[in-house]
Amino acid sequence: MAIALTDEHRALAETVAGFTARHAPITATRADVDRLAAGAEPAHWPELVRQGLHAVHLPDEFGGQGGGLDELAVVVEAAGVALLPGPFLPTVTASAVTTLAADGPTRGRLLRAFVAGATGTVVPPSHGITAARDADGVTLTGSSLPVLGLVSAAVVIVGARCGNAVVWLQLDLDAPGVTREAVEGTDLTRDVGRLVLDCAVGREIDGIDAAAAHAVVVGLLAADAAGVVQWALTASVEHAKVREQFGRPIGAFQAVGHKAARLFIAQEVAAAVAADAIRSVSQDADQQTIAAETAIVMGTGRAVDAVMEAITIHGGVAVTWEHDLHLYWRRAISVAAQAGSVRTATGRLGEAALRAGRDFTIAVEDDEFRQSVGRVLDEAMTLPPDEPSTDDPTKVYTRGRRREFLAEAGLVAAHWPAPWGLGATIAQQMILADEYAKRDLTPPSVMIGDWAVPTILTHGTDAQKERFAGPTLRGDIIWCQLFSEPQAGSDLASLNTRGERVAGGWSLTGQKVWTSDAHHADWGICLARTEFDVEKRHRGLSYFLVDMHAPGVTVRPLRQPSGDAHFNEVFLDDVFVPDDQLLGERGQGWALTLTTLLNERTTISSVMTLHDDDRVRDIVEKGLYSGDRRDAVQALGTIVAETNGVAALNYRESVRQLNGDLFSPGASVVKVASAELSRTTAAISLDLVGPEASLRQAPADVVSNEMFVPSFLIGGGTVEIQLNVIAERILGLPRA
Incomplete structure (x- = not known):
C-alpha cells in the first residue's frame, strides 16, 4: 500500500513512476552522481517542470496545478520509490513552506518563481541560525547543519530565532556574508551543503507559522522515507519468491516470511504517519507538533532499520556496490538525519501529549442522518441509565429501558441490516460514534454477539434471525465463541469436538478452551466435526448455536496470573442441539467460520x-x-x-x-x-x-x-x- 488512497492519487503516483522510468532511471542516476553532488541541474529537470510535477500543490493563480499538500505527498512518496535524484524534494519543500506565508507580493513572487522551475531549499529554525532586527531590517548570523539541496538552490528560505519569535526570510545569495559550502553527502543522488552567514540580509516572508512549517518539512521527508521503504519491501518480496535455498524459494521459510510481513507493516505505518503529518498542517500547533514528531519516530526514524531488514532478506548480494539497495539505504539514512533525532522527537512529543491528544476525527457530511440519530440519542438520555446484567467488573453487559429504546431505534448495532440495525454505511457509523461521544454516552455493547449475530444474519433462517438478533441487542442474550480446543487453536480445522446425528438434532461431545465470558454467556457459537471421512478436514465441520444452560454443558473458569478469570474451558458431554440450532447446512461450518x-x-x-x-x-x-x-x-x-x-x-x-x-x-x-x-x-x-x-x-x-x-x-x-x-x-x- 502507499499514501495514495483514491483512484486519482493512485493515477498521480503512476504518472510519477512513468516519468522516472523514462527520464530518470537508476542506471542514469548512477552515472551522474558527481554532477548531482555538485548541485548541477539533472537532465530530467526541464521535463519535470514542463509536466508540472513540482507544482501539483501550488495554487493555479500562480501557474501551479491547484492541488494541495496531500497530492504533493503522493508525488514525493512515488519519487522516493523511484529514487528520483536531484533537487526535487528540497525544492517542493521550500515551495510548500512558502504557501503558508501571508498573501502578498513576496509570496506571489516566490510561488511564480517555483512554478517556473526555480530550485530551492529550506533551512529550518532547528539549524540554529539567529536573526537580529534593527532599523534597516533583519540580518542573519550562524552556521547551519547540513542542508539538502543547498548547493543547487536558487531560492533559500531560512527560519531563524529572533528573540522569542521565529522569522522567515528569503536569503539574498549574492549579498556579503553568505557562504555555501558543498560537502560530500551520504545520499549520492542529492547535493548537501552547509550555510555560513555573517550579518547576511534577506527579504522577510510574513505569516509562516513555525509549527506548520515543521509539519510540512517532516511530513515530506517522511513521505520520501515511505517511498524508500515501499521499494525495499517490493524488492524483498520479489527476491524471496525467486531466490532458492534447500530446493525451495526462501519466501517459503517462515522466518523470511515474517521478516517480509514486518517490513510490510513498517511500510504501512510509514505511509500512515507521513500522510498524518501532512494532514495536521491545517490544524492547530499542538496537533502539528504531535503529528510531526510521530512521523519522525515512526517514519523517518525507522526507515533505516526497514532497509536493513530488506538487506538481510536479500543476503550478501545486497551489500555489493552494484545492487541498488545501498542507494536506498543511503537515502534512508540521509532523510532520517534531516528529519532529526528520534530521542529529541520523543521528548517533544511527550510534552505535547500532556497538553493534547492527536485528533483522528474524520469529517463526514450527512446532516440529515446526524440530526436524526442526534434526536434519538437525546431522547434516550431522558431514560434511566442501564444497569449491569452480570457481576463482570467491567460492567460491559447491561440491560434497561435506555438500551431497549436504542435497540428498537437500531442504534445498538447500526451496521446490522434492518430491522435490527440501520444498515448504516461506514460514514454513518462514524457519525453515530461521534454523536455518542458528544453526549458522553457509552454505546451499549453486544461484545461477542457482534461476531455471532452477523453470521446468523448472513447464513441463518428467518426464525433464527428473529430468535437471536433482537434479544442480543436488548442485552437479554450474552454470547461466547466455542471454537478453540486444547489441540486446535489457530488451526481450527484440526478440532476434535464431535457432532453425532441423533433423532431431532445433534449430540455434541468435546472440550473447548480459552472461551471468553463463557461463565456469563447464554448462548455459544460452536464449531464441531460432523464428517469424519473427508480428505480436507475443514470440509467436515458444522456450525451450531449452543444453549450454554443445556444439560451436559460444563463451564470451568481459568484463573489467570492476575487472579482474574476472563477465560474458561467448556466441556460438552452429549449435549443435545436441535436441528433448528444448526446454522447453515451440514458440513458448511468452515465457510460460516470465516465470516465470524x-x-x-x-x-x-x-x-x-x-x-x-x-x-x-x-x-x-x-x-x-x-x-x-x-x-x-x-x-x-x-x-x-x-x-x-x-x-x-x-x-x-x-x-x-x-x-x-x-x-x-x-x-x-x-x-x-x-x-x-x-x-x-x-x-x-x-x-x-x-x-x-x-x-x-x-x-x-x-x-x-x-x-x-x-x-x-x-x-x-x-x-x-x-x-x-x-x-x-x-x-x-x-x-x-
Missing part, C-alpha cells in the same frame, strides 16, 4: 488501538514514575508515537472504506501493530514505576496490565498467525 473470524479480528484490532497511551500519561501526570521527569516524558513520547502510528493506520482504513475499498489488508496489519503496542506499553509502564512494580497493588495497575498482555498477543489469532496471513495472502509469498 473476519468480524472477530476486525473488532479486536480496533478495540486494541484505543487509549494505549493513557496509562503512561497517567503515570507522568501524577508523578508516579521512578527517576527523573525527562526520562518519563520521553517514555510517554515513545508510547504516544506507537499509539498514534496504530491510530493513523486505523484512520487510513476508515478512509479506504469510505472510498469504497472494503478489501484491504488493514485488519491483520492493525492486529499485529496493536498487539505489539500493548506489549511495549506494559513494559514501559512497569519500567517507569520502578520498585513499586514489586507490589501487587502497583501504581496505575501496571502489574495487572502486564499480566493481561498475552490475551492481546494470542487472542483472535496470534501475532505469528497474522504475520503468516500477511506474508502468504497479502504479499503472495509461497506457503511453508
Whole structure:
C-alpha cells in the first residue's frame, strides 16, 4: 500500500513512476552522481517542470496545478520509490513552506518563481541560525547543519530565532556574508551543503507559522522515507519468491516470511504517519507538533532499520556496490538525519501529549442522518441509565429501558441490516460514534454477539434471525465463541469436538478452551466435526448455536496470573442441539467460520488501538514514575508515537472504506501493530514505576496490565498467525 488512497492519487503516483522510468532511471542516476553532488541541474529537470510535477500543490493563480499538500505527498512518496535524484524534494519543500506565508507580493513572487522551475531549499529554525532586527531590517548570523539541496538552490528560505519569535526570510545569495559550502553527502543522488552567514540580509516572508512549517518539512521527508521503504519491501518480496535455498524459494521459510510481513507493516505505518503529518498542517500547533514528531519516530526514524531488514532478506548480494539497495539505504539514512533525532522527537512529543491528544476525527457530511440519530440519542438520555446484567467488573453487559429504546431505534448495532440495525454505511457509523461521544454516552455493547449475530444474519433462517438478533441487542442474550480446543487453536480445522446425528438434532461431545465470558454467556457459537471421512478436514465441520444452560454443558473458569478469570474451558458431554440450532447446512461450518473470524479480528484490532497511551500519561501526570521527569516524558513520547502510528493506520482504513475499498489488508496489519503496542506499553509502564512494580497493588495497575498482555498477543489469532496471513495472502509469498 502507499499514501495514495483514491483512484486519482493512485493515477498521480503512476504518472510519477512513468516519468522516472523514462527520464530518470537508476542506471542514469548512477552515472551522474558527481554532477548531482555538485548541485548541477539533472537532465530530467526541464521535463519535470514542463509536466508540472513540482507544482501539483501550488495554487493555479500562480501557474501551479491547484492541488494541495496531500497530492504533493503522493508525488514525493512515488519519487522516493523511484529514487528520483536531484533537487526535487528540497525544492517542493521550500515551495510548500512558502504557501503558508501571508498573501502578498513576496509570496506571489516566490510561488511564480517555483512554478517556473526555480530550485530551492529550506533551512529550518532547528539549524540554529539567529536573526537580529534593527532599523534597516533583519540580518542573519550562524552556521547551519547540513542542508539538502543547498548547493543547487536558487531560492533559500531560512527560519531563524529572533528573540522569542521565529522569522522567515528569503536569503539574498549574492549579498556579503553568505557562504555555501558543498560537502560530500551520504545520499549520492542529492547535493548537501552547509550555510555560513555573517550579518547576511534577506527579504522577510510574513505569516509562516513555525509549527506548520515543521509539519510540512517532516511530513515530506517522511513521505520520501515511505517511498524508500515501499521499494525495499517490493524488492524483498520479489527476491524471496525467486531466490532458492534447500530446493525451495526462501519466501517459503517462515522466518523470511515474517521478516517480509514486518517490513510490510513498517511500510504501512510509514505511509500512515507521513500522510498524518501532512494532514495536521491545517490544524492547530499542538496537533502539528504531535503529528510531526510521530512521523519522525515512526517514519523517518525507522526507515533505516526497514532497509536493513530488506538487506538481510536479500543476503550478501545486497551489500555489493552494484545492487541498488545501498542507494536506498543511503537515502534512508540521509532523510532520517534531516528529519532529526528520534530521542529529541520523543521528548517533544511527550510534552505535547500532556497538553493534547492527536485528533483522528474524520469529517463526514450527512446532516440529515446526524440530526436524526442526534434526536434519538437525546431522547434516550431522558431514560434511566442501564444497569449491569452480570457481576463482570467491567460492567460491559447491561440491560434497561435506555438500551431497549436504542435497540428498537437500531442504534445498538447500526451496521446490522434492518430491522435490527440501520444498515448504516461506514460514514454513518462514524457519525453515530461521534454523536455518542458528544453526549458522553457509552454505546451499549453486544461484545461477542457482534461476531455471532452477523453470521446468523448472513447464513441463518428467518426464525433464527428473529430468535437471536433482537434479544442480543436488548442485552437479554450474552454470547461466547466455542471454537478453540486444547489441540486446535489457530488451526481450527484440526478440532476434535464431535457432532453425532441423533433423532431431532445433534449430540455434541468435546472440550473447548480459552472461551471468553463463557461463565456469563447464554448462548455459544460452536464449531464441531460432523464428517469424519473427508480428505480436507475443514470440509467436515458444522456450525451450531449452543444453549450454554443445556444439560451436559460444563463451564470451568481459568484463573489467570492476575487472579482474574476472563477465560474458561467448556466441556460438552452429549449435549443435545436441535436441528433448528444448526446454522447453515451440514458440513458448511468452515465457510460460516470465516465470516465470524473476519468480524472477530476486525473488532479486536480496533478495540486494541484505543487509549494505549493513557496509562503512561497517567503515570507522568501524577508523578508516579521512578527517576527523573525527562526520562518519563520521553517514555510517554515513545508510547504516544506507537499509539498514534496504530491510530493513523486505523484512520487510513476508515478512509479506504469510505472510498469504497472494503478489501484491504488493514485488519491483520492493525492486529499485529496493536498487539505489539500493548506489549511495549506494559513494559514501559512497569519500567517507569520502578520498585513499586514489586507490589501487587502497583501504581496505575501496571502489574495487572502486564499480566493481561498475552490475551492481546494470542487472542483472535496470534501475532505469528497474522504475520503468516500477511506474508502468504497479502504479499503472495509461497506457503511453508
